[in-house]
Amino acid sequence: MKLSVRNPGMLTTVQDLGRWGFQQIGMPVAGAMDADALRIGNLLLGNDEGAAALEITLLGPTLVVSGDGLVAVTGADLGFRLNNVPAPTWRAVRVTTGDTLQFSGPSGKGTRSYLCVSGGIDVPPVMGSRSTYLRAALGGFEGRALKAGDTLGSGTPPALWKRIEGFECPVDLRPERDANAPLRVVPGPQEDRFTPEGIETFYNSEYTITNSADRMGYRMEGPVVAHTGAADIVSDAIPLGAIQIPGHGQPIVMLADRQTTGGYTKIGVLCTPDIASLAQRMPGQKARFRRISFEEALDISRAEREKLSRVRQARAAWTTRPEEKTPMRGNAEERLSSGVQQAGAGSLNLVVNGTGYRVTWETASE
Amino acid sequence: MTEAVYPRLLHAGDTCVVVEFGDTIDMAVNSRMQALKERLSRSGLSCIRELIPTYRSVAVYFDPDAVDPKRFLNMLEEMSRSEGTSSAERTTGVVIPVCYGGEFGPDMANVAAHTGLTEDEIVRRHAGTDCYCYMLGFTPGFAYLGGMDETLATPRLKEPREKIPTGSVGVAGKQTGIYPIESPGGWQLIGRTPLRMFDPRRSAPTVIEAGMWVRFRPVDHAEYDRLAALANKGDVVVERFTRESRPEERKRT
Secondary structure, eight states: OEEEEEEEESSSSEEOOOOOTTTGGGGOOOSSSSHHHHHHHHHHHHHTOOOOOOESSSOOOEEESSSSSEEEEEOOOOOOOEEEEEEEEESSSOOOOEEEEEEOOOOOSEEEEEEEETTTTTOOOOOBBBOOOOGGGSSBBBBBBBTTTTTEEEOOOOOOOHHHHTTTTGGGSSOOTTSSOOOOEEEEEGGBBHHOOOOOOHHSEEEEEEEEESSSEEESSSSSBBBSOOEEEEEOOOTTTTEOOOOTTEEEEEEEEESSSEEEOEEEEHHHHHHHHHTTOOTTTTEEEOOHHHHHHHHHHHHHHHHHHHHHHHHHHTTTTTSSSSSSSOTTEEEEEOOOOTTTTEEEEEEETEEEEEEEEEEOOO | OOOOOSSEEEESSEEEEEEOOSSSOHHHHHHHHHHHHHHHHOOOTTEEEEEEESSEEEEEETTTTTHHHHHHHHHHHHHSSSOOOOOOOEEEEEEEEESSSSGTTTTTHHHHHOOOOOOHHHHHHHSSEEEEEEEEEESSEEEEEEOOOOOBOOOOOOSSSEEEEEEEEEEEEEEEESSSSSSSHHHHEEEHHHHHHOOOOOOOSSSSSSTOOOEHHHHHHHHHHHHHHHHHTTTOOOOEEEEOOEEEEEEEE
C-alpha cells in the first residue's frame, strides 16, 4: 500500500518510538510525542508496536491510497474522514486504491493524531529509527515534514492482516488525555536548588502553555518559581519529560525532540503517561503540577502498560475468532437496521458512532 | 542547604535515574563517572535502555518491565559506591584541521579586540593547547571541550546568528567548540574545519568521542578545499595522535 500526499497538513512527520541509544553523542531521541497512541495504533493492525506511522498535528493531511491495506487513526480527534465521510478512529479500517484519507480539523480533544498503516510506514531507518528529527534534517521522509507530491510506501503487512479489519480498541483501554488533569511529577534531580516557597508556588499554581510549544518542549507562563541561588548547573542529561526552570523562574517541559544535555535546573520529571497528556495540549491551555512519589509514578505507569497488553490480547482474540456467518459483525456501538440478505450479495444500513452508512457487497468470483 | 554527599542517586522520572559524582568540571570526577558507565556497559544488564554520560553524572534509562525498579536502584547505588576510576587510557587524540580567519572566521576581529592579541597569536594559542572532550551533547556530535588557552576567552555575541555553517569553530567565554550541524548560535567564529564532524551514515557518526583529546591544526585555504572535497566524497581522513595522560590523572589511577 502507498499513500500519496495531496495536502501535507500543518506538520505531518514520520515517527516511531524514537532513536534510542545515541544520546551520548548528542543525538536527540525524537519519536512519537504520544507514544502510547502510536503503540495502540500499531497493535490494532497487528504491527510491531514500534512501527513507523504519521504523526499529525492539529490540521491533518489529505492522502490518497493506492493498493490495499488497513489504517488505524489514534490519539487526538482531528476529524478523520474516509472519502469525505467521518470514519471511525481507534479501529482497523480497510482501505483500497483511490480512497482518500482526510482530516476535517481539531475538535478540541488533543493536538496529535497517529495514522498507522499495515506493515508500518517504510522509510529507511537512520541510526536504528525511522523517526524524523527536523533540526538535523535526519530520519523519517527525507528528514523533513511531508509536502504535497510525496509518496510514502509501507512495509510488509502482518500475516492475516485482512482478518484484523474492524478490530477496535475497547474504550476503557484508550489512554486518558484529560486536558484539565494535573500533571504528575516525580521530584528531582535538582529540586534542592529551589526554595521551599518556590516549590510550593510550582505545585500550587496554574501555568499557561505559551506559543513556544513544539516537539522540543513546552514553555509555560505563570508565577515565578524561586531558586536558592544560581539557576545554572554544570550541564547534565535532560530526561524525557524533565521540567527545566531557568533563571526567569518559568517552567519548560522537555519533550521528544529535546536537546540531550543542558545546563538549567530541573525541579522534577513528569511520570510517563503525563508526558503524552501534556503533548496532547496546545498553546493557551493550562497545566497544573502535582508532586507524587517515585513509587506512585511506577504504579501509574505500570497500569498504563498493562492496558497495552490487554489491547494486544484483545487483538489476538479477534484475529483468531471463529469464521462469521454474516459479512459484517456489529459491536455495542453498531446497529444493523435492515435485513441481511443471503451471502453472495446484499446491503445493509449501519450506524457507527452516530453516523449512518449504507454498505453493499458481493462475492467476487474465485 | 546541606552539603551533598557523592556519589548520589537522583530521581529523573519513572524510567530514568541520575548517578552524580560531583558538582564541578573536573577530570577526576569525570573519570569516576566514566568508571561506573563502563561497569554498567560491561554488565550486560538487559534492563538498561541507555546511558548518558556527562561531565559529572551519568543518566541511566531503565526498562521498568525488565527489572524491579526499586531493586535496580539499590543495585546501582551499590555499584556507584565501589571505588575506581576509568580504566580507559585517555591518551587518544584527534587532529582537527581548521582554516582560521577570513570568510570562515568572521568574528576573528572581535576576539582580537577583546583579547588584545593579533590574529596570528590567536591562531597560535588556539592550536597550541590540547583540549579534552568531557562529553557530547546539545546537538548531534557537539563536543564539550575543556582546556582552551584562557587568554582567548571572549564573551558570546550579543546578537546570536540565525545560521552558523557546519564545521564552524568558535569561542564562547572560556570554551571552544565546533558546530557539527548548521544551527543558530552566539559563539564568536574564528575558523572552520573541512571535516564532517557528524555523519549518521558512518559506523562512528562523530569524529570526537568523550574522553578524547582534541588538537587544532591550522591549514590554508587550498588544504581546506582539498580536505573538504575528500569529506564530501564520504572519505573519513582523521589524523590521530597519542598523548601522555596528565600527571595528576596518573596519580589517581
